[in-house]
Amino acid sequence: GAVVSQHPSWVICKSGTSVKIECRSLDFQATTMFWYRQFPKQSLMLMATSNEGSKATYEQGVEKDKFLINHASLTLSTLTVTSAHPEDSSFYICSAPDRGHDTEAFFGQGTRLTVV
Amino acid sequence: KQEVTQIPAALSVPEGENLVLNCSFTDSAIYNLQWFRQDPGKGLTSLLLIQSSQREQTSGRLNASLDKSSGRSTLYIAASQPGDSATYLCAVPVGGSQGNLIFGKGTKLSVKP
Numbered sequence: 179g180a181v182v183s184q185h186p187s188w189v190i191c192k193s194g195t196s197v198k199i200e201c202r203s204l205d206f207q208a209t210t211m212f213w214y215r216q217f218p219k220q221s222l223m224l225m226a227t228s229n230e231g232s233k234a235t236y237e238q239g240v241e242k243d244k245f246l247i248n249h250a251s252l253t254l255s256t257l258t259v260t261s262a263h264p265e266d267s268s269f270y271i272c273s274a275p276d277r278g279h280d281t282e283a284f285f286g287q288g289t290r291l292t293v294v
Numbered sequence: 295k296q297e298v299t300q301i302p303a304a305l306s307v308p309e310g311e312n313l314v315l316n317c318s319f320t321d322s323a324i325y326n327l328q329w330f331r332q333d334p335g336k337g338l339t340s341l342l343l344i345q346s347s348q349r350e351q352t353s354g355r356l357n358a359s360l361d362k363s364s365g366r367s368t369l370y371i372a373a374s375q376p377g378d379s380a381t382y383l384c385a386v387p388v389g390g391s392q393g394n395l396i397f398g399k400g401t402k403l404s405v406k407p
């Protein structure tokens with residue numbers, strides 16, 4: 179299957195700082211990538227859709243000024259958590275559909291963010 | 295609004311047993327259903343993708359079935375092994391977009407040696 183690489187796999191940061199998470203499609207191009215968040219014992223929930231060359235679209239309740247998304251190329255999307263607070267601590271994971279695989283969704287390794 | 299439910303939430307079995315994980319969804323108008331495996335603190339590994347026109351898919355010891363009319367899918371694992379221990383998630387797309395997936399909370403499987 180297709181490979182999606184996410185970095186870093188875990189990060190600890192202080193309250194008020196910003197953290198950038200990268201998501202790369204390694205062997206295919208992705209005009210669209212998706213960012214999910216998973217709180218403990220909860221389902222994965224879609225946060226936003228990252229569109230190459232245009233603005234991201236955010237799900238209801240997700241602050242676009244807090245979670246900045248940039249999709250500068252066909253293989254890279256970044257999520258920046260700005261002015262992080264402890265309640266932002268969560269598991270963040272990206273996905274990209276590969277149209278060459280019946281549009282199957284492939285996921286990165288995820289990033290465990292802990293804000294202290 | 296689509297809702298996905300997985301039962302049981304956790305399952306512990308001895309090595310070698312065959313087992314079934316259940317997934318149900320409220321809106322039967324789905325394009326496909328995907329089963330994933332998630333290891334602790336790790337990302338998701340796609341196991342099987344069943345298109346709406348298919349009734350089942352097989353990969354090795356895994357067999358997934360889909361019954362759209364009843365809103366159900368099952369994941370059958372044959373001859374379970376300790377390495378199968380993980381959380382298993384099922385997900386369906388919103389509309390035709392494989393990006394916006396609605397996930398269940400998962401079934402945490404533990405296979406004891």
